[in-house]
Amino acid sequence: MQQYLIAIALIMSGGILALITRKNRSVSTIAGAGSAIFGSLIAIFPVIKVLFYGNSFAVFTLNMPLGEATIGLDVVSAFFAVPVLVLVPLAAIFSGAVSRHEKHSADGYWFFFNTLAAAMLLLLVAANAIIFLLAWEIMSVAAFFLITHRDEIATARSAGWKFFVASHIGTAALMILFALLGASSGSLEFAQFATAHLTEELSSIAFFLALFGFGVKVGLLPLHVWMPDSYTFADAPVSAVLSGAMSKMGFYGLLRILMLLPAPAASWGWVLVVGGLLTGIYAMIAALAQSDLKKVIAYSSMENAGIICMAIGCSVMAMCWKQPVIAGAAMVGALLHILNHAICKGLLFFGSGAVYWGTGTRKLEMMGGLARRMPFTAVCFALASAAIAGLPPFNGFISEFIIFVAGLQTATLKNPQALLLATIILGGLALIGGLAVATFARTFGLVFLGAPRHDKKREIYEVTPLVRVPFIILIVLMGLITVASPWLLKPLLAVAGALMTSQAGFSAADLQGNLLQQPVIMVVQLSLALLILVILGWQIRRRLFSRGDRSDRLTWDCGYAEPDARMQYTSSSFSQTIVDIFSVIVRPYRHGEKVSGLFPRHASYRSDAPDSLLRYLFLPLFGLIDRALLPLRALQHGRLHLYIGYVAITLLILLLWKVVVI
């Protein structure tokens, strides 16, 4: 525990040092990135001890000015610390290595980066509502400043404001939640919350408040509007941390509150499952219509949040029905998916950063053919895409497989509701998975394959060796999780057990991990076999049948006399069929005219798809609120007299009230 706290202090002090030395870029980078890396390395030891050896650390009691507060590291905190401790140092390496070549200033970047990291680590050990909210707010504010780091760009500022507003509305819900729990238990300690005797309605209210407050960070369907823009305009390593680690804090909070509330009701599970399903489908459809590389990746994080939510919902339902095996399997699937998503999303965002660094643009329309110039990035991006879309030989498949197993086991229950749940989970996962494959096939193809569309004069360089380090580490971790997943089940089951013992009464033994271990081992074996087969086939083809290959032609050559890069699929045309099917939801903008006749004149076509919920729900809603509150503007009129009058009247009323009350 001390090590963990020392790590937080080290990261924070590194950030402050970076702020002081911000005039000197290299010193500032070394202070900021170095402390983030070393702090994470220090903190990983207690986390591993808790996670793998089941050590639980003594709870620390801090003497705060207004009473005592405790912090403690248990298995759940330790599990959620893993994505933070993996992504923060890697993002620091990436950012530090790239920033040496950048021109714009790094003012405050490392300060807010390290603050974000330290706040997340503090949040995870907080066992007191005040410290939790404090860390939560510091985290949000630091993230806001990181998103608006490039504040000379107007859209980056507006993205930052969207995040700020969304996150504060969420925090308001959390404050009400903790006030509610505090009032009914008489203390702000988490340990006391668990002993509060909440009525059924009250605990439902508490759950939905938590879902709203944490759902904003996670990116559940109507609350995701900040996500695409924020991830797009933050620097790539920051996006990786925000998506892989910070938005996972939302799941941490949700699970923590679930732990503290009494036994869950079935309605909670339904809301989670249906909400997750809609989130996943909506996100993937929207991703298909995007023409910005990072927006596609951002929507994909929303999709994975949907999958995780569905799995948690399934687990909650199983807890209601007293089915420990299903509850355990679904929760393990959700946890493993959180880990996998953090790693793959880190790779994808780093990859997008490398692409942006190479080409200077994020527009899919301007890329293409990068695989020849950036083979390393292309391979990493391809692996991460396959993994995040849940394709077999990778880690993403294993976690989705475990969720599938949970869904299949649900179908065996003699209960019509369970059958419906199984249908939603199996069908939903299949649909989301299919759309995800389409999305990432499109993204990878447009960026790395085909003929280059970008400015021919611009030289594109592969990333430097130092920038490759985080990619390689993440790829190794990906392989490690894939191969070692049967052994990872034990600590994951311990986490799942800790999440369920208090309200559902399941112990870790009830979850029967060995039932899960067998199929997972089989999947890993098959995956490895598939991998070997693919490599073997590739080698055979290369060595034996590659004589007739021509690699000096354009990809979409097709025997034309004058092939042109404009003849290939564009980002809009690739996904047009799918987007057309769902155009009710996506509502893309289309500009351009139809080409007709034998010798058509110059024609152009463009389509874009801003978030339809933002356009049709939130902008009108906030416009309405704005208009409703317009009369209050009259209170701020700039008249000194009346301002003093407000103060005087307030003071008089307070004085009279106090006097009359006594």
Next chain:
Amino acid sequence: MNTLATLLALTCLFLLGSSRLLVSIRMVAFQGFLLGILPFFVSGSDHVGVAAIILSLASIGLKGFLLPKLLTRALFESGARREIEPFIGFGASMLSGVALLAVSSYIVNRLETTAQIGSSITLIAGFFMVFSGLFLLITRRKALTQTLGFLVLENGVFATGLSLGSEFSVFVELGILLDVFVGIFLMGIMLFHIDREFDHIDADRFNELSDLAFDASEDEEVSE
């Protein structure tokens, strides 16, 4: 002591009803003088120490002579003689003053049941002075009258402190006195400058400077 307190309350009522700035300044000066001799009457003559004498002298010197002189100069410089068109008329102001007096005596009556109070009449006068100071600040247009209102408010705080009669109050009062002196001094200097820049010292027209007047037009958006 009660006589002094009553006189203080009366000066406030007079201030609320007077339109002539010069007379108002003199009235505030008189109030300062009254406050200056108030410490001698607080709790018998056995308490009068060096500190009380210094306090009294400083109060008379500052509030009775120096600040009024400064304000009078500001008045002559600006050329304004009368308070024109206050937000609340002079008659209505006096009536409100009476209401405020009633409110303050009600508050003091309620307070008496719970707290130890040296002199209730002085406390009423103190509260009343605070309220009428605020009232002047709110309802008058000229920045000079507002300065007077601020001064009256501070006098009220001074009187309230004295009527609660603790031993440390003398030193606290000295501190407040210094604050007030600096505050009024700055206000006086500012009045000159405001008068020069705006050609008037009407505080209700200061919002010409407000940024709400011309809504921020952010056209300098830099797109990527």
